[in-house]
Amino acid sequence: MHTYASAVLGCKVNDYEAAYVEQELNRDYRKVSFRERADIYIIFTCAVTNVAEGKSRKMIHQARRLNPEAFIVAVGCYAQTGPAEAFTDVDLLIGSTEKKRIKELIDERYAGSLVRKMERHPVFETMPLLDYSRKERAFLKIQDGCDQYCSYCIIPYARGGERSAAHEQVLDCARALCEHTSEIVLTGIHTGRYYDGEYHLIDLIRELVKIEGLKTLRLSSIEITEIHDDLIELYMTEEKMAHHLHIPLQSGSNKVLKEMNRPYTTEEFLQRITEIRERVPGISISTDLISGFPGESEEDQQETLQTLEKAQFSFIHLFPYARKKGTVADRRRDFVAPAVVKERIAAINELEAPIKEAYAASFLGKEVTVFIERSEKGRSEGYCREYLYTVLPEELPVGSLQRVKVREVRNGELYGEVRACC
Template identity: 40%
Template sequence: MASVAFHTLGCKVNHYETEAIWQLFQQNGYEKKDFESIADVYVINTCTVTNTGDKKSRQIIRRAVRKNPDAVICVTGCYAQTSPAEIMDIPGVDIVVGTQDRTRMLEYIDQFNRDRSPINAVGNIMKARVYEELDVPAFTDRTRASLKIQEGCNNFCTFCIIPWARGLMRSRDPKDVIKQAHQLVGAGYKEIVLTGIHTGGYGEDMKDYSLAKLLVELEEVPGLKRIRISSIEASQITDEVIEVVNNSNKIVRHLHIPLQSGSDTVLKRMRRKYTMEFFAERLDRLKEALPGLAVTSDVIVGFPGETEEEFQETFDFIASHKFSELHVFPYSKRTGTPAARMEDQVDEDVKNERVHKLIELSTQLAKEYASQFEGEVLEVIPEDRDDQEAGYYIGYTDNYLKVKFFSNEDMIGKLVRVKIAKAGYPVNVGEFVRVMEDEMHEIAVNS
């Protein structure tokens, strides 16, 4: 039996797509091996979001070539899409496939085995207009399933290379989304995370359909307990979306809304499509409609030209709008983007200092957010054992509080009720209350 080994770099979408590629190999009789063992084919799914992503991708490719010089080395993903020639130049690389035509990978492998000549199968992604359907009926080792609903992005923010790696916005056919949701529930998943490159933009390229409509349809999928949207831009939080979230029993009380900066002048240089006034209005509207909502966000610190005042505006905005957690990134130059060529690049020391200030703020806000729920009973889906304390398991509430509590292996992937005994960050300590009725009979794990 032929064998294949995978290595995935980068984001959720890449991980999702590696699962899809694995399905193709599995259907063709391959067995999966660990990346560190000897396999017949190595697939490296690369990332290009930062220059470091490129470098790491190259290291992993070389590692696979060293492992088994006779193997077929197949490189795919974002870095493969943007820089195929650079990858073809790495000795030992046999096939390069970008972010489309993944379904043809096995064909290319056959072709390579026949002709023994390297294949560069990367096409012009900017011409792609249709979402490429890739099936993922189940995931390896996961309790939370991702469901990819769209591809590409039309925004071209000045710091971001992604539209060049993924092409323009393409939404997945709602029928395929719903079909996959049914499959995932059938495979035992309770929670689905809607994923994409610009997830909240779903439907913008479609007539008479929208993210709100898709959410309404997903609500009807029997057995599905939680729907999480991996990321949504402020401009995509329409009144209709707020209403749908408000009326839903399944969409979680958590939204991830990228802020990037809290200063209008920086946002303009980033070519982001909102002002702080607009962002604030959306947040207020959301919090009014959905009390207790957790709002997480991404922030880039030290964007070219960011002054102390502009940073302070970001800091103050975050502090006053009480985000429940931030992902803070120091700006790093991405070759090929307009921002990398901007003058007034910010000094690394200044960036670091600002990053620390925001991380501190994030920790404080996260603690404040979690403390509101101390004493409350919330629903948690345990995902893993706690590696610090025996008998404890870790999972997330719908509003994205990480909770550890005494439990047992049978609970993994089930929806259980847990009392937040001691709020904290990054982990809250909970006490098991009971399994939800339709999951199984009550089990007293503490007895």
């Protein structure tokens, strides 16, 4: 049996697509580690930053070194947008379409480039994970592409315009996943813009929560402008909805938000999260933030710190601004010096640490529901529904859902004891 190895860079959507390709390959090929010699290597590339592109190139070169005779496939965003010189070691190049055909193309050892110019409205490529047999939480891709064109982001160029999976196909796939796991995370590039004719995200969620085996449903992230009242209502009434919303803010300065082409102001953002918290008490609201966007002044940084103080996020994924060739922001010349960005990041982290700790501490003495992801050496770990890392002092079945009393909070993590299995 021929062997293959795969490396996945970047986002959850790449993870999902890789899982689909592996599901197909596993029928006729044996998977080995990317550190081993394999007959076929597949690199799911990422173009979100120049660093991610560099890592994609590194994995391609590593594969060629491990086996000079191997058949090497590069797929995804960097394959779509990168220069031809980056792929001289690659036999098959697949961009943001035709991913579904990867196994067939590998079977034929089809060598060449299938990178197509991305259309404004490409068709959604259905890649159902029907053979999923793991107990971990499952990601389910329901949407691809983006029409927003934030000025720092390459994704609309790499993945093309917005398109969504047919809702029947999503529901079939979710039912198959729920035979093995009880938690599903809906993913996409712009998940909140899911639509299938008249069928929107809210309609899809209402159908998904009816699936018997499904106990927890999460959204990987959603834009503030897409959190409508009916969605908040669902978080209030439907116990299967995980009480966590990841809502990218990106900057706490209105001037920077405008230059980023983000469609809201900080006031609108803060107003909406206040409403969400009033209606869904205790909900975890986390965010993504970019520090050092071109032209970001000291005043903008101060405005950002004030916004963060008001927003009280449960955690922040904080990134230094990274130049990305081909984006509008990359044409600017007023880049912020790396040393200044470093200082700004440190100031944000300093502000954020006690806020994060206080949110976690609000669960002290309370009960949370935890999805067990790892269990060994006398302890189990996993995330609770509010997406706080939780540690338990006993071995429990991976994939099980446990009701836990929180006894201690350290560094934003919960430590507790099991009350009951859900």
